[in-house]
Amino acid sequence: MALIKSISGIRGTIGGKPGEGLTPLDVVKFTSAYGYWVKNHTNNPKVVIGRDARISGEMVSKLVAATLQGLGIDVIDLGLSTTPTVELAVPLEKAGGGIILTASHNPIQWNALKLLNDKGEFISDAEGKAILESAEKEDFSFAEVKKLGSYTVKDDYIDKHIEHVLSLPLVDKEAIAARKFKVVIDCVNSTGGIALPKLLRALGVEEIEEMYCTPDGHFPHNPEPLPENLRDIAEKLNRGKYDLGIVVDPDVDRLCFMNEDGSAFGEEYTLVAVADYVLSQTPGNTVSNLSSTRALRDVTEKRGGEYQAAAVGEVNVVNKMKETNAIIGGEGNGGVIYPESHYGRDALVGIGLFLTHLAKFGKSISMLRATYPNYYISKNKIELTPEIDVDKVLEAIKAKYSKQPINDIDGVKIEFDKEWVHLRKSNTEPIIRIYSESASQATAEHLANKIISDIKEVITES
Numbered sequence: 001m002a003l004i005k006s007i008s009g010i011r012g013t014i015g016g017k018p019g020e021g022l023t024p025l026d027v028v029k030f031t032s033a034y035g036y037w038v039k040n041h042t043n044n045p046k047v048v049i050g051r052d053a054r055i056s057g058e059m060v061s062k063l064v065a066a067t068l069q070g071l072g073i074d075v076i077d078l079g080l081s082t083t084p085t086v087e088l089a090v091p092l093e094k095a096g097g098g099i100i101l102t103a104s105h106n107p108i109q110w111n112a113l114k115l116l117n118d119k120g121e122f123i124s125d126a127e128g129k130a131i132l133e134s135a136e137k138e139d140f141s142f143a144e145v146k147k148l149g150s151y152t153v154k155d156d157y158i159d160k161h162i163e164h165v166l167s168l169p170l171v172d173k174e175a176i177a178a179r180k181f182k183v184v185i186d187c188v189n190s191t192g193g194i195a196l197p198k199l200l201r202a203l204g205v206e207e208i209e210e211m212y213c214t215p216d217g218h219f220p221h222n223p224e225p226l227p228e229n230l231r232d233i234a235e236k237l238n239r240g241k242y243d244l245g246i247v248v249d250p251d252v253d254r255l256c257f258m259n260e261d262g263s264a265f266g267e268e269y270t271l272v273a274v275a276d277y278v279l280s281q282t283p284g285n286t287v288s289n290l291s292s293t294r295a296l297r298d299v300t301e302k303r304g305g306e307y308q309a310a311a312v313g314e315v316n317v318v319n320k321m322k323e324t325n326a327i328i329g330g331e332g333n334g335g336v337i338y339p340e341s342h343y344g345r346d347a348l349v350g351i352g353l354f355l356t357h358l359a360k361f362g363k364s365i366s367m368l369r370a371t372y373p374n375y376y377i378s379k380n381k382i383e384l385t386p387e388i389d390v391d392k393v394l395e396a397i398k399a400k401y402s403k404q405p406i407n408d409i410d411g412v413k414i415e416f417d418k419e420w421v422h423l424r425k426s427n428t429e430p431i432i433r434i435y436s437e438s439a440s441q442a443t444a445e446h447l448a449n450k451i452i453s454d455i456k457e458v459i460t461e462s
Contacts, residue, residue, distance in 0.1 A: 011112030033135035042096030050081030051101035053215035072143030082252035084346035090120035102251035105224035177204025190250035238262035255347035277357035284327035292332030311410030
């Protein structure tokens with residue numbers, strides 16, 4: 001069993017003993033701390049909740065709703081929903097916050113509570129720490145019987161979300177409909193199975209082949225949208241009947257595309273392609289995290305904008321986007337953040353923008369992919385014994401490569417012309433994660449192996 005508490009929320013495997021897994025007691029305790037924070041930091045004791053389709057979702061949702069009511073908070077329950085839908089609903093409902101019940105791409109045994117502020121954005125580091133401290137101390141109190149919160153179900157927000165996507169100036173429904181796209185989708189039997197077919201029909205997609213669109217939480221494969229998990233949709237595309245494939249994770253904030261032949265467009269290139277289109281229409285700046293592909297920087301500078309890198313984590317990317325007035329940004333895991341819509345990763349917005357881009361491009365999706373710089377990322381990790389000081393190891397590597405351009409806002413990122421290596425420590429394990437990128441897979445792996453060798457040398461000498 002596992003229970004991981006962080007500034008962005010709490011996640012864990014269902015069952016086990018309190019404090020060791022995500023048990024009902026843990027859910028109630030953490031929800032209580034968050035609800036108490038909402039009451040003390042906003043003028044509106046109202047919270048929006050929504051969940052993905054995983055099996056434990058209904059149970060966790062009932063616990064969360066009842067706990068919030070017990071604090072005197074009014075609950076707006078969107079039921080089966082998506083992360084970006086909840087994010088949009090919070091300000092529309094003039095709520096003091098929101099809770100998304102989803103473990104994102106984690107397997108079926110996991111669930112989580114992700115916490116939003118009154119803007120529908122993820123809470124800050126400081127706010128998260130305060131809530132964790134409150135939960136630990138059980139520093140909250142509940143309402144008297146006549147002051148309990150209300151409970152209201154609103155199950156039309158996915159439809160509102162789709163209307164919102166269609167209203168965006170850069171989403172061109174007519175251009176998409178004119179291309180008569182034939183699309184196959186994989187929604188991993190979660191809430192994308194509700195949202196994507198509705199969205200694609202509204203956009204005028206001619207034919208939609210639905211794979212795993214029953215929102216029952218029985219994931220047919222590992223739900224992380226990586227090529228090794230997408231063999232079924234790749235096989236269907238390989239038969240040559242469809243123009244492209246679209247894949248989302250269980251809570252529909254990550255988005256990836258598949259080429260017409262079943263090959264991967266590349267999750268890293270979801271943001272690159274969408275950003276290229278947005279920049280072509282509205283020039284400006286972009287942001288992604290330090291572990292994302294350099295290709296975004298290339299297309300941004302080609303369009304006359306400036307690119308900035310943020311520390312890993314959606315809230316860090318959003319903060320950097322606000323700081324630099326970025327018009328598009330996100331993460332290399334298929335997360336598109338479009339401020340014209342809202343400051344959150346949104347696969348539905350990403351689909352609307354991408355299909356418009358592809359429609360106006362006028363050729364195949366694989367030909368569109370070929371227009372972008374080709375980079376390869378190698379992802380590795382090195383496990384350390386608990387007594388090793390990870391910070392000292394990273395400082396030693398930083399000193400060794402001090403003549404190279406270095407970014408140390410989140411671990412250590414070392415640049416070698418158009419190649420880079422990013423080292424960062426895990427917040428929960430004695431592990432250093434090592435990402436490297438180059439124009440060839442072999443070189444990317446060589447770079448990673450060189451740094452791993454350097455790390456082992458530092459450890460041996462210390």
